[in-house]
Amino acid sequence: MSVNHGPPRFTAFSLRQLDELVRRAGLSAQERLAVRAVAEVLPFRVNNYVVDELIDWNRAPDDPIYRLVVPQPDMLPPDDVDELARLIDAGAHPNEIKHVVTKIRASLNPHPGGQLELNVPSDDVDEIPGVQHKYPETVLLFPRQGQTCHAFCTYCFRWPQFVGDVGIKFATGEVSRLVGHIRRNPHVTSVLITGGDPMIMSSAVLARYIEPLLGVEQLESIRIGTKALAYWPHRWVSDPDADTTLRLFESVAAAGKHLAIMGHFSHPRELEPKTVATAVRRIQATGAVIRTQAPLIRTINDDPLVWSRMWRTQHTMGMVPYYMFVERDTGPQAYFEVPLARAYEIFSDAYRCVSGICRTVRGPSMSTTVGKLAIDGVVEINGQRVFVLHLIQARDPALVNRPFFARYDEHAAWVTHLAPVHGLPWLLG
Ligand SMILES: *Cc1c(COP(=O)(O)O)cnc(C)c1O
Ligand code: SF4
DSSP, rough: OOOSSOOOOOOOOOOHHHHHHHHHTTTOHHHHHHOOOOHSSSOOOOBBHHIIIOOOTTTTTTTHHHHSSSSOOOOOOHHHHHHHHHHHTTTTOOHHHHHHHHHHHHTTTTSSHHHHHSSSOOOOSOOOOOOOOOTEEEEEOOOOGSSOOOOOOOOOOHHHHHHTSOOOBGGGGGGHHHHHEEEEEETTTTTOOOOOGGSSSSHHHHHHHHHHTTTTTTEEEEEEEHHHHHHHHGGGGTSHHHHHHHHHHHHHHHHTTTEEEEEESSSGGGGGGHHHHHHHHHHHHHOEEEEEEEEOTTTTTTTTTHHHHHHHHHHHHOOOEEEEEEOOTTTHHHHHHOOHHHHHHHHHHHHHHHHHHGOOEEEEEOOOEEEEEEEEEEEETTEEEEEEEEEESSSGGGBBTTOEEEEEOOOOOOGGOOOOOSSOOOOOO
């Protein structure tokens, strides 16, 4: 028997292979047509590592990792899915399908939180595309070559970018404008490189973004937001530029700055493969610290045991749990949302059973137009049930860490569902 011992090669699955995956999961012909319809609206991408190493095919379609990457037949409103499925089934003209797809996408709140209008800084020339500056200390950078991921999460809040809508794009040629912007804003101490997934870029391209930042004295940290530890850990182990990437990471510490890898893990299963442990150790050997974050998603990780197991395993591996997010108000939010009251219970139940050293995590946190809003509890005041909340991060720094209150509502799943309580501090005026 001949076995290929070469390094694992990244292979992305096509839309045609999606049908094979849902067949393998045992879906009916009608459900498979619905999946095809959903995949016309929302982005789909998965690779050989996720399919072969992460998904438990004995448990599909209920398996959480399967649900993390494979579109679900009931993810979008049934009327929309039916309309599209009928067109596809009847072999309608692509333009007719596109028309309906565009209509459905527009109904999914593609630009939540005022991201497009409110956060783009300007210099003396014009707006700097691909840069967002919302909180005084931290600038967000969306490199042009990093606007895709090794696989797409079904719940992705950046989905419009992946279906060709408005690229927020930053080109390497503009790094000097970013550096200029940082120097004009002495409060900026941290740059967060995000996407998509910046680790989709080669080390040579990544270096063109990182190296110019190393000489900026006021910068204390550079962060890289990535899902690659979960979706393609080979990136740091056996990919052709794995070692040059690690040398680049070392250069950040050598320049006297902290490199933080913000690892997105949705489920403890993603931590199990040996390659992940190897990647984590190799990253840590460069002096970088891996912090972890993920949203709380119905049917994927809406269980306190899943979170406590995840935090404990991460902690054991030397990673630092950082954020639990609430699913944002875009795309298939209605399908994946967990009510705030339940999110608070899941967070607390998980937080309670980890050791103090592991309670570095914050949340459940909503990324809203005003800032990162955490639910701190549910209490009764003057016979009325209320939510206690605070802003972890705010566009207006004066609002950071002040408690405020909202009327309790067991179904509320986003800040827009909250209302003030008479006589108690409220967020907006
Ligand atoms: C989360 C976030 C940051 C980083 O916030 P920290 O609290 O420093 O982790 C920066 N900018 C934006 C727009 C964010 O959403
Ligand atoms: S890793 Fe992040 S940006 Fe990429 S698909 Fe998942 S949620 Fe979206």
